[in-house]
Amino acid sequence: MFPKNQDLPTPLGTLDEVLDTGDSSEKPFKVFIGHNLGNRTFLMLMPMHEFYGMSEVANDPTRDGESLAQRKLDPAHAHKLAIYLLKGLVSAAIDRREILNKDTNPVLNELMSKLGRQPYMSIQPLVVNIRGCNPRGADIRGDRMMDKRTDETAAFKVFLSQRYVLWVVDGQHRRMAMEMVFKFLEQLRIARSYPKKGSLLSFDEGKMLTAEELQAWEECFEVARTYCTLQLEVHLGLNPDEERQLFHDLNRLGKKVDTNLALQFDNSNPINLFIKDRLINGLGIEASETDVKNWNDDEGRVPRKDIVAVNAILFLNKTNISSAVPTLVDDKAEIAYRFWTAVRAIPGFGEDKARMKTVAAQPVVLKALAKLVFDFSFSNRKPENGDELTEKLLSGLTDIDLSHDNFMWRYYELSPEERQVHGLTGLTDYLPAEEGGNRDIGSFQGGFMRFGAKHNDIYPIIGDMIRWRLGLPSRRESAQDNANKAAA
Numbered sequence: 001m002f003p004k005n006q007d008l009p010t011p012l013g014t015l016d017e018v019l020d021t022g023d024s025s026e027k028p029f030k031v032f033i034g035h036n037l038g039n040r041t042f043l044m045l046m047p048m049h050e051f052y053g054m055s056e057v058a059n060d061p062t063r064d065g066e067s068l069a070q071r072k073l074d075p076a077h078a079h080k081l082a083i084y085l086l087k088g089l090v091s092a093a094i095d096r097r098e099i100l101n102k103d104t105n106p107v108l109n110e111l112m113s114k115l116g117r118q119p120y121m122s123i124q125p126l127v128v129n130i131r132g133c134n135p136r137g138a139d140i141r142g143d144r145m146m147d148k149r150t151d152e153t154a155a156f157k158v159f160l161s162q163r164y165v166l167w168v169v170d171g172q173h174r175r176m177a178m179e180m181v182f183k184f185l186e187q188l189r190i191a192r193s194y195p196k197k198g199s200l201l202s203f204d205e206g207k208m209l210t211a212e213e214l215q216a217w218e219e220c221f222e223v224a225r226t227y228c229t230l231q232l233e234v235h236l237g238l239n240p241d242e243e244r245q246l247f248h249d250l251n252r253l254g255k256k257v258d259t260n261l262a263l264q265f266d267n268s269n270p271i272n273l274f275i276k277d278r279l280i281n282g283l284g285i286e287a288s289e290t291d292v293k294n295w296n297d298d299e300g301r302v303p304r305k306d307i308v309a310v311n312a313i314l315f316l317n318k319t320n321i322s323s324a325v326p327t328l329v330d331d332k333a334e335i336a337y338r339f340w341t342a343v344r345a346i347p348g349f350g351e352d353k354a355r356m357k358t359v360a361a362q363p364v365v366l367k368a369l370a371k372l373v374f375d376f377s378f379s380n381r382k383p384e385n386g387d388e389l390t391e392k393l394l395s396g397l398t399d400i401d402l403s404h405d406n407f408m409w410r411y412y413e414l415s416p417e418e419r420q421v422h423g424l425t426g427l428t429d430y431l432p433a434e435e436g437g438n439r440d441i442g443s444f445q446g447g448f449m450r451f452g453a454k455h456n457d458i459y460p461i462i463g464d465m466i467r468w469r470l471g472l473p474s475r476r477e478s479a480q481d482n483a484n485k486a487a488a
Contacts, residue, residue: 025161025162025163026141026159026160026161027159027160027161028157028158028159029044029046029157029158029159029160030044030045030145030155030156030157031043031044031142031155031156031157031158031234032044032155032156033156034233036233036235039135039235039236040135040136040137040236041233041234041235041236042137042158042232042233042234042236043231043232043233043234044231044232044234045229045230045231045232046229046230046232047224047225047226047227047228047229047230048085048178048224048225048228048229048230049178049182049224049225050225051126051166051175051178051230051232052175052178052179052182054160054162054164054165054166055128055165055166055167055168055175056165056166056167056168057070057073057167057168057172057175057176058070058167058240058243059071059072059073059172066240067131067240068240069167069169069240069243069244069247070168070172070247071172071247073172073173073176074173075176077173078173078176078177078180079177079180079200080322080323081173081174081176081177082176082177082178082180082181082184082200083115083200084121084177085123085174085177085178085181086115086181086184086200086201086220087112087115087116087118087121088121088122088123088228089181089220089221089223089224089228090108090111090112090115090216090220091112091121092220092223092227092228093105093108093216093219093220093222093223094108094109094112096219096223096227097219105212105215105216105219106212107210107212107213107215107216108216108219111216113326114201114203114325114326114327115201115325115326116268116269116270116325116326117268118267118268119267119268121268123174123230124174125230125231125232125233126168126170126171126174126175126230126231126232126233127168127169127170127171127232127233127235127246127250128166128167128168128169128171128232128233128234128235129166129167129169129234129235129236129237129238129242129243129246130160130164130165130166130167130234130235130236130237131165131167131237131238131239132237133164133236133237134236134237135236135237135238136236136237137158137236137237140158140159140160140164140236141158141159142156142157142158142159143156143157144156144157145157166232166234167243169235169238169243169246169247169250170246170247170250170251180200181200181224182221182224184199184200185217185220185221185224188209188214188217189214189217189218189221192208192209192214193206193207193208193209194206194207194209202323202325202327202328203325203327258289259305260288260289260290260303260304260305261289263304263305263308264287264289264304269321269322269324270324270325270326270328270329270330271308271311271312271315271316271321271324271329272308272321274311274329274333274336275287275304275307275308275311278333278336278337278340279307279337279340282337283337283340283341283344284344285302285307285340285344285350286299286300286301286302286350287301287302287303287304287307288301288302288303288304289303289304290303291303291305292355295353295355295356295448296353298352298353298354298355298356298361299352300349300350300351300352300353300354300361301350302350302361302363303363306363306366308320308321309363309367310363310366310367310370311336311370312324313367313370313371313374313459314332314336314339314370314373314374315328315329315332315336315374315378316328317371317374317378317379319456332377332378335373335377335378335390336373338394339369339370339373339394342394342395342397342398343360343366343369343397345397345398346358346360346397346398346402347398347402348360348361348402349361355448356404356448357403358402358403358404359402359403359404359406359409359449359451360397360402362450362451363455364451364452364455364458364459364462365402365451365459365462367455367459368459368460368462368463368466369393369397369463369466371459371460371463372390372393372463372466372467372472373390373393373394376389376390376393377390383473389472389473392470392471392472393466393470393472396470399470400466400469400470401469404444404447404448404449406449407422407424408422408424408427408465408469409441409442409444409449409451409462409465410444410449411424411427411431411465412434412439412440412441413443413444426468427464427465427468429468429474429476430464430465430467430468430474430475430476431461431464431465432461432464437457438454438457438458439461440452441457441458441461441462442458460475463475
């Protein structure tokens with residue numbers, strides 16, 4: 001406020017005095033003062049939507065030039081985070097209704113089920129910097145907030161104007177994810193329908209929104225503007241070089257979580273839940289948190305990351321489970337459980353020294369079997385008798401010679417005469433041509449067939465061998481049938 005003189009504003013003599021009186025865009029924020037390794041920081045909370053509006057990322061070489069301080073954005077990673085945030089907003093909208101003693105919203109609950117429930121959700125704190133201010137924050141206007149009961153400082157109130165941009169040091173993908181979520185919600189509000197492509201949802205593409213669905217998404221947008229807050233660590237007055245150093249230290253000095261441990265702790269992914277509930281706790285398949293390097297140490301347990309990799313192929317025909325949602329998993333669970341029941345019955349599988357007793361204990365063989373089940377039962381191009389083929393495969397697993405002595409695994413090491421002696425001549429029609437591509441699937445050493453490490457090249461060939469042995473259609477026949485259908 002202007003100083004008073006007999007209840008009248010003191011007149012301003014120059015334009016500079018007008019500019020010095022304050023910034024009309026200032027907004028108050030409650031902060032706690034921290035000293036991170038001696039450097040003054042603000043610790044503050046801010047609604048998600050408000051943070052997005054006040055922040056920026058210096059990762060555009062054309063725009064930011066010398067002030068560039070971020071790596072190139074990975075849109076795929078941001079998209080995964082956006083799906084997580086969207087699920088978090090739906091969860092927050094449900095929780096907020098409960099806090100306000102409102103009736104449950106069936107649409108929100110249905111959305112939560114489709115997106116996939118999990119025990120807990122949170123977004124980690126973001127690290128930002130206010131450029132151009134004093135490193136001690138001395139030129140940022142603020143007031144002390146006192147606790148009236150103890151007469152002690154409870155916090156500080158600082159006033160940030162629009163000229164104070166929150167430059168993201170650690171969290172640019174989270175910010176991009178927020179942008180994707182807000183664009184998605186805005187599109188829903190305008191078009192009143194789900195996007196036909198490029199949606200954050202794996203269901204209801206192109207579907208018109210009902211009034212109840214629109215209201216549910218409006219509640220999600222409201223909690224993003226008010227109820228859902230982000231925790232920020234605000235550094236003060238760093239230049240681009242200092243931002244780059246901070247980015248390096250935050251992202252390179254931490255130890256990466258072991259894959260097996262991460263998968264063990266994750267209770268959000270529906271395939272991971274299937275593994276824990278149906279396979280480990282239900283079927284009794286034992287998972288280990290370490291790889292089996294020395295076969296003499298094999299206790300029959302399957303490394304958790306290998307179980308996950310096999311199920312990624314089985315459910316999704318992908319190399320990882322990151323894109324799994326309940327709508328892509330739930331309808332396939334019973335056939336998947338039937339698959340693992342059949343695998344569990346293979347002689348030697350799950351026993352002590354399992355890898356010495358059966359090749360089925362090697363993950364690449366399980367991937368081959370999983371790929372066959374996916375092709376027969378779940379693929380968009382599955383054959384009309386796909387269910388019958390799946391049943392023939394699974395019921396015939398215990399009839400296949402899955403021992404190390406089976407010469408079928410050594411097909412590419414044998415001469416034409418040796419193939420004929422061992423009854424493998426018909427296999428030629430099932431396998432890809434020997435010239436071109438990787439045909440080194442492994443080698444027979446010390447009485448054991450050890451398949452190679454290039455699983456993506458090897459498991460389709462093992463699948464061809466199993467197709468031939470069980471009299472299942474070859475990949476060539478399947479491709480020709482699909483071509484004929486397309487032509488018709």
